[in-house]
Amino acid sequence: MTHQPGSIVAVGGYLPLLRLDRAQAAKSLKHFGLGGRQAGYRAVAGWDEDAFTLAAEASRALTESPPARICFASTSAPFIDRAHASLLVDALALPRTTRTLDVAGSRRCAVAALLDTLLGADDSLIAAGERRPAKPGSPAHLAYGDGGSAVRTGADGAAKLVGWASQAHDLLDSYASRGHETAYPSEERFVRDVASSAIIAPAITDACTKAGIAAGDIKWAAVHEPLSGMWKDIARRTGITAPNLAATLAEQAGDLGAAHALFALGLAFDAARPGDHVLLAGFGSGCDALIFRVDAKVPGASSVRAALGAGEALTDYVRFLSLSGGVDLDFGVRSEFEQKAQATVVERYGRDTLGFIGGRDEQGNVQFPKTPIPVRPGATGRETLEDVRLADLPAKVASVTADRLNYTPDPPFWFGLVQFDNGARILMELTDASGAGFAVGDALGMRLRIKSIDKKRGMRTYFWKGAPAQRPQMEA
Amino acid sequence: MATGIKDRVAIIGMGCSVFGERWDRGADDLMIEAFEEAIGDAGIDRSQIEAAWMGNALDDINVGNSALPLAHALRLQTIPVSRVENMCATGTEALRAAVYAVASGAIDFGLALGVEKLKDTGYGGLPLRTKGLANDLWMPYGSAPGTFAQLAGAYSAAHGLDGGDLKRAMGHVSWKSHQNGALHGKAHLRKAVEMETILKAPMIADPLGLFDCCGVSDGAACAIVTTPEIAKSLGIDNPVTVKAIQLSASNGWEMGYGEWDGASVRNTQVAAKRAYAEAGIADPRAEISLTEVHDCFSVTELVTMEDLGLSDSGRAVFDILDGKYDRGGAIPCQTDGGLKCFGHPVGASGLRMAYEVYNQLRERAGDRQLPQVDFGLTHNLGGAPFNSVAAVSILGRLD
Numbered sequence: 080m081t082h083q084p085g086s087i088v089a090v091g092g093y094l095p096l097l098r099l100d101r102a103q104a105a106k107s108l109k110h111f112g113l114g115g116r117q118a119g120y121r122a123v124a125g126w127d128e129d130a131f132t133l134a135a136e137a138s139r140a141l142t143e144s145p146p147a148r149i150c151f152a153s154t155s156a157p158f159i160d161r162a163h164a165s166l167l168v169d170a171l172a173l174p175r176t177t178r179t180l181d182v183a184g185s186r187r188c189a190v191a192a193l194l195d196t197l198l199g200a201d202d203s204l205i206a207a208g209e210r211r212p213a214k215p216g217s218p219a220h221l222a223y224g225d226g227g228s229a230v231r232t233g234a235d236g237a238a239k240l241v242g243w244a245s246q247a248h249d250l251l252d253s254y255a256s257r258g259h260e261t262a263y264p265s266e267e268r269f270v271r272d273v274a275s276s277a278i279i280a281p282a283i284t285d286a287c288t289k290a291g292i293a294a295g296d297i298k299w300a301a302v303h304e305p306l307s308g309m310w311k312d313i314a315r316r317t318g319i320t321a322p323n324l325a326a327t328l329a330e331q332a333g334d335l336g337a338a339h340a341l342f343a344l345g346l347a348f349d350a351a352r353p354g355d356h357v358l359l360a361g362f363g364s365g366c367d368a369l370i371f372r373v374d375a376k377v378p379g380a381s382s383v384r385a386a387l388g389a390g391e392a393l394t395d396y397v398r399f400l401s402l403s404g405g406v407d408l409d410f411g412v413r414s415e416f417e418q419k420a421q422a423t424v425v426e427r428y429g430r431d432t433l434g435f436i437g438g439r440d441e442q443g444n445v446q447f448p449k450t451p452i453p454v455r456p457g458a459t460g461r462e463t464l465e466d467v468r469l470a471d472l473p474a475k476v477a478s479v480t481a482d483r484l485n486y487t488p489d490p491p492f493w494f495g496l497v498q499f500d501n502g503a504r505i506l507m508e509l510t511d512a513s514g515a516g517f518a519v520g521d522a523l524g525m526r527l528r529i530k531s532i533d534k535k536r537g538m539r540t541y542f543w544k545g546a547p548a549q550r551p552q553m554e555a
Numbered sequence: 556m557a558t559g560i561k562d563r564v565a566i567i568g569m570g571c572s573v574f575g576e577r578w579d580r581g582a583d584d585l586m587i588e589a590f591e592e593a594i595g596d597a598g599i600d601r602s603q604i605e606a607a608w609m610g611n612a613l614d615d616i617n618v619g620n621s622a623l624p625l626a627h628a629l630r631l632q633t634i635p636v637s638r639v640e641n642m643c644a645t646g647t648e649a650l651r652a653a654v655y656a657v658a659s660g661a662i663d664f665g666l667a668l669g670v671e672k673l674k675d676t677g678y679g680g681l682p683l684r685t686k687g688l689a690n691d692l693w694m695p696y697g698s699a700p701g702t703f704a705q706l707a708g709a710y711s712a713a714h715g716l717d718g719g720d721l722k723r724a725m726g727h728v729s730w731k732s733h734q735n736g737a738l739h740g741k742a743h744l745r746k747a748v749e750m751e752t753i754l755k756a757p758m759i760a761d762p763l764g765l766f767d768c769c770g771v772s773d774g775a776a777c778a779i780v781t782t783p784e785i786a787k788s789l790g791i792d793n794p795v796t797v798k799a800i801q802l803s804a805s806n807g808w809e810m811g812y813g814e815w816d817g818a819s820v821r822n823t824q825v826a827a828k829r830a831y832a833e834a835g836i837a838d839p840r841a842e843i844s845l846t847e848v849h850d851c852f853s854v855t856e857l858v859t860m861e862d863l864g865l866s867d868s869g870r871a872v873f874d875i876l877d878g879k880y881d882r883g884g885a886i887p888c889q890t891d892g893g894l895k896c897f898g899h900p901v902g903a904s905g906l907r908m909a910y911e912v913y914n915q916l917r918e919r920a921g922d923r924q925l926p927q928v929d930f931g932l933t934h935n936l937g938g939a940p941f942n943s944v945a946a947v948s949i950l951g952r953l954d
Contacts, residue, residue, distance in 0.1 A: 412678035416696070424688040432692045446811050448693065454811035478709040478817040478941075482701030482760045484680050491760075494695035495705055496810060496817060496941060504813040506941060508695045516761075519712045530692065542693045 084243075085200040086236030087371065090345040091229040092383035093136035094332055096511045096546075097123040097393040097402075098553060101221050107396040111216055120553070121333040123393055123402055124210045124225035126488035127510060127528035130155045131163045132541065133227030133338070134208030135170045135527045139471070140379055141204055141231040142171045148178040150196065152189035152207040152337045154255065156181065157539060167206055169433040170527055170541070172468050186303065189337045190361025193230055194369055197240045202233045209336035212261050215405040219253075219262045222307065224333020228341035228383075237377040238348060238357065242290020242370040246282045249364055250274060252305050267306055274305045278366045280316035283358065286368035287317075290356070294318035297370070298355040301325050301343035303334075303362045321358070324350070331387055331553075345383030348373065389550035391513050402489060414486040417533055420540050435525065435543045437503055438464025445469075445503040467501070469525065470543055474499040476521045479509065493517055497545050511546040522548035559833040562953055563658040565786035565794035566778050568597025571910045574774035574897045575743040582618045582672040583628035585775035589668060589903075590629055597779040598789060601629075604779070605662040607636045610649030610669035612901035613682050618672060625668055642937025643849060644802065644946040645669060646776065646905025651800045651946075653780050663785055668777035669907075671900030680771060681901075700768050702939035703852040704760035709817030710858060714869040722762060724872040725853035726753040729766045729895055731881050732850065736892020738922045743772040743898040767853040772898025776906035778913075783953050795916045798834035798930065798949040801826045810941040822945035823862035823936060830947040831864075836930065839864050843886055843949075844928040845915060847908035849936040850893040859934060860888070863947070882923065890915065890923045905946065908933035912950045 098120035105117040124133065130153040149171075151164040164179035182188040189207035196203045208227040213219035252270040253262045264270075279302065287294050300323040304310055307330075310323040325343035328335070335342055340361045347357045351373040359369045393399055400406040428448070430436070437447035441462045444455045449464045479495030486492075493509035493516060509517050510528055523545035530542040570592030572585045580588075594601055609625035611618050618624050622636035639648040646669030653665035676682050686694050707725070711718050730750050736742040748766060756765035786794035803822035809815045827839075836842045846863065850856035860871040865886055866879070874880065880888035891897065891911040894904060912931030914920045930951045937944040 412676075413680065413683065416683040418685050418691050420692070421688050424692065428689050428692055444812065448689075450807075454807045456808060456812065456814075477813075478705035480697075480701050480704035480708065480760045480763075481758075482698050482704070484698035484700055484759055485683075485696055492695075492697065492701065494697045494701065495708075498813050502813045504811055506694060506810045519708050531696075540692055 083200065084240040085197040085232045085234060086240065087230055087238040087377060088233040088236035089141050089231040089378040090341070090348055090383055091137040091139070091141050091379050092342045092345045092386045093133055093227040094122045094386050094390060095124045095128055095133070095225055096391050096513065096550060097125070098332065098390045099123050099393045099399045103394040104221055104396050104399065108216060119330040120392070121221055122224035122226050122390070123399055125510060126402055127544070128210065128225065129157045129529060130208035130210050131157060131166060132208070132527050132529065133210060133225060134163070134206040134229065135167055137208070137227035137229040138167065138171060138204055138206045140382065141229055142173060145173045145177065146202050146204040146231065148180070148201055148203040149173070150180045150182060150192045150203060150205045152182045152192055152205060153209055154183055154186060154188070154337050155209050155211045156183060166433065169430045172434040172436060185363030186336045186339065187361040187363035187365060187367060190340050190359060190367045190369070193232070193341070194243055194367050196232050200234065205230045205232070205341065207338035207341055209338045211336050212404055214261050215400060217261065218264060222334050224335050226332060226335040226338050226342060228335070228338040228345065230341050230344070237375040238371040238373050240369055241372045242286045242292070243368065244282045244285030244289060245365065245367050246278050247365040248278045250278060270305055271309055271312065274362065275309055275312045275316060279313050279360060279362060282366040282368040283313070283317045283319070283360060286370050290370040292356055292370065295320055296356050297321045297358045299324060299347035299351050300358045301340055301347045302358060302360040303340040303343070304329065305362055319358070328387065342383060345380050346387065348377035348380035349384040388553055390553045391551050392553065410486050416486065417535060418531055419533060419536060420538055432542055435468060435470040437467045437469050439467050440464055445499065445501045447503055447505050469499060469503060471525070472499055472501055473548070474523045474525070474545060476517050476519050476523060476545070477504065478519060479517045481516055497523060508544045509546070510544040513547065513551055524548045560654060560658045560800065561798050561834055562783060562796045564654045564780050564797045565783045565791070565953065566780050566797065566913055566950070567786050567789065567791060567794060568593040568779035569777065569910045569913045570596065571741055571776040571907055572774050573741045574772045574900065574907070576674050577773040578674065580773070582624060582670050585672065585773060586625060586628040586668060586670050589775040589777045593777045593779050599664065599779070602632070603664045604634065604666045605664055606634055606656055607631060607666040607668065608649040608652040609636060609638045610640070610645040610667070610902040610905070611638060612640050612642060612645045612671060613684070618670060641944050643851065643901055644905060644935040644937040644944045645902040646907065647800065647933065647935050647946040647948055650778055650906060650909060650948070653778070654797050654800060657780050657782060663781055665780050666777060667780065667906060668775065669903040669905060670775035671902040672773045673771050673900055674773050698760065700760040700763050700852060702941070703855055704763045705817060706858055706940045707762050707854040710854065713816050713818035716872065718762060720872050722754065724857055724875045725767050726750055727875050728850065728853040728856045729753050732889045732893045732895035735882055735890050735923060736896025739891045739896070742892045742896040743770050744892070744896040763852055763854065769851050769894035770896070770898030772900055774898065774900040774903045774907065776903045776910050778906055778909060793952045793954050795913050795950055796953045798951045799830040800946070800948045801829040801833060802944060802946045804944045805938070805942045817940065819858055820862050820936060820940050820943060820945060822943050823859055823934065823947070826945045826947040827863045830949050834930070834949040836949065840886065843930050843932050845887045845890055845912065845925060846932045846934065847891070847893065847911050848888060848934040850889060850895050851899060851936070855936060856888065859936070863932070863934065887925060890920065890925065905933065905935045909948065909950065916950060916952060
């Protein structure tokens with residue numbers, strides 16, 4: 080029995096605000112003689128972002144209708160035994176009946192999961208996020224980037240899978256392990272030769288054959304290079320003449336690991352016209368090559384392109400080191416404060432907190448959190464509050480300060496009262512401050528972020544924070 | 556019909572420890588220091604105290620929970636002792652409990668003692684506390700200056716200020732308090748400070764600079780209360796009496812309902828209105844002789860002048876710059892230097908404020924003594940402007 084593979088219905092992509100200027104970082108490493116890539120930018124997660132929040136942000140526009148299944152993909156997921164896909168169900172306010180799966184194992188995991196999903200013709204959300212640690216001075220240090228990407232699959236989407244092929248190949252180009260959490264790379268010349276000739280090119284060629292097209296018919300590529308600059312060799316070996324938007328992404332934001340190929344796929348879809356063929360290839364312990372025929376504009380593709388262009392240059396190398404874990408600054412005794420998140424409390428309030436679910440009382444006022452007796456003046460008895468998700472609603476700053484006393488890993492600590500246009504008022508943390516920071520009346524959008532990190536117990540909690548409604552644009 | 560507590564309770568003895576970085580003293584030393592002064596002042600035997608209330612806000616900082624630390628420190632003999640806690644209104648809560656007990660007729664002599672030993676934390680600022688397991692999942696961990704700094708921005712926005720006048724007025728608040736604190740031998744900070752120094756100080760939480768913030772210190776203060784009749788029988792002809800003690804607490808309206816403009820503190824307004832009514836004060840601007848208000852931050856004092864009805868809305872900035880609340884002004888504020896100079900050992904502050912008003916009423920304030928004192932007002936504001944407990948007390952003389 081044969082059946083039609085599924086298609087891509089929509090795509091999403093998210094990058095953190097800050098983009099490290101690699102040339103500036105290279106200056107700081109000049110005496111060292113190494114440091115890796117010196118051109119372009121590296122997307123840098125805020126202290127309050129991790130693989131889960133990055134994937135969640137990339138997914139937000141893709142669940143207007145609930146998917147049957149969520150797959151979370153990452154090699155840097157914060158939890159080992161706690162499913163991020165289940166957290167995504169709450170963060171995106173989806174039904175608890177959603178099927179969930181976490182995948183990892185290599186940078187290829189998101190593309191491999193997508194291929195399996197498409198072959199199963201499933202209605203799924205594939206959400207990838209990555210915030211990989213790297214040792215300062217290592218090639219990965221500046222080559223990596225932090226970000227998230229997502230793909231929604233289903234029947235009759237705008238991009239149809241027409242060919243695919245896989246190569247399983249345990250190439251030790253680079254590995255990370257429980258005993259060595261940062262990448263341990265092999266010699267680049269070895270990697271370039273073998274990865275290209277024995278893994279990626281054969282997979283692409285095989286996929287083209289199965290799709291019944293010539294390599295020259297591919298108009299856009301999203302091929303995750305193991306190392307920058309390999310595309311030329313891969314194109315030569317396969318006969319492809321198309322530009323590789325994964326290389327563009329690596330240049331402008333860094334190698335996003337498991338999220339890289341799917342983000343680049345969004346860029347390729349944005350560039351594609353109906354009738355174009357787009358090549359997607361994920362790499363890591365092998366290769367999965369997928370060829371899509373684009374029948375119409377893919378929803379979300381333009382927002383992926385916009386996400387790449389919006390950001391703020393970071394030139395402070397020490398701040399980058401602090402944010403990326405390269406240096407452990409001493410924030411003093413106040414930073415010793417810790418809270419333990421109790422499982423029973425998370426069970427009672429966790430889903431509403433993660434989903435930012437407030438309530439509308441019987442007279443229409445919206446509040447967060449929900450309470451048995453509403454906050455509305457004059458309310459004296461229990462009321463049934465109707466769920467209201469606040470994550471996607473506009474708001475403004477009602478009061479604010481930059482707190483320089485309390486500990487935060489990236490001072491100052493911005494917080495204040497946030498007034499939602501629907502009437503809800505909430506005391507919230509603010510994040511992604513740029514320029515002069517926040518002022519009363521500033522328009523805000525909500526971002527899912529880490530609320531607290533309990534280092535002693537390896538635990539973290541998440542909540543939403545107000546961020547500027549508009550991000551600055553990176554200079555072209 | 557309730558008639559309130561006006562003139563039903565007299566304060567016959569008060570004591571206050573030296574406030575400051577008392578590295579060489581524990582909480583028990585501070586309690587004894589304040590108590591010994593108060594019991595000497597009252598002229599009664601300690602065995603006559605029938606019940607005691609200890610105000611202590613941060614139980615994990617060197618004092619411990621329950622009221623047993625007070626019973627142990629003073630070796631109180633099997634009388635009822637209770638601990639009260641209501642953030643920065645804690646000291647006033649202890650006084651209120653003792654006053655209510657005497658007013659009810661349950662006891663003749665009550666002791667209220669507030670204490671806090673903050674400088675054993677090992678870091679600056681108030682100790683960090685969780686906000687409760689559920690609130691910790693979403694509520695920001697802002698510092699005290701961070702929460703009160705919000706008042707400044709909202710005040711500027713509400714009254715169309717560019718920030719410059721507000722900053723100068725906040726600076727004047729602190730300048731004035733340092734002038735007064737320099738005259739008090741028990742203050743933590745006893746040094747006058749130049750305006751330029753205040754205005755150029757490092758930023759703590761925009762727009763609050765270092766001198767806009769009160770000190771953090773160790774200290775204790777206490778009061779012994781009884782009935783006016785007993786006070787007279789002890790030879791105090793015209794005792795200091797409690798005219799009013801009122802509290803108001805947030806129910807979540809400010810931070811959870813989109814109505815409040817953030818430029819005032821409703822709980823202070825409500826508590827003041829009730830206190831004026833309880834004390835029979837019709838025109839506070841004419842009748843209140845001095846105030847000891849909760850100047851945890853300079854902007855708090857500024858906004859409090861409006862919330863107490865002593866300045867018109869939006870005019871406190873200019874009243875302050877005009878010197879209305881200076882020691883020589885129409886309604887002096889913080890004649891002892893306030894929280895700004897005494898620091899804010901949370902559980903003690905309400906009683907420390909009462910101590911200054913009591914001494915002014917008894918004409919014992921030395922270089923700080925005001926020429927005419929009829930009614931003194933104390934004010935505490937616990938929590939944050941958007942989630943607070945406000946206490947307003949008025950003290951005067953019986954006749």
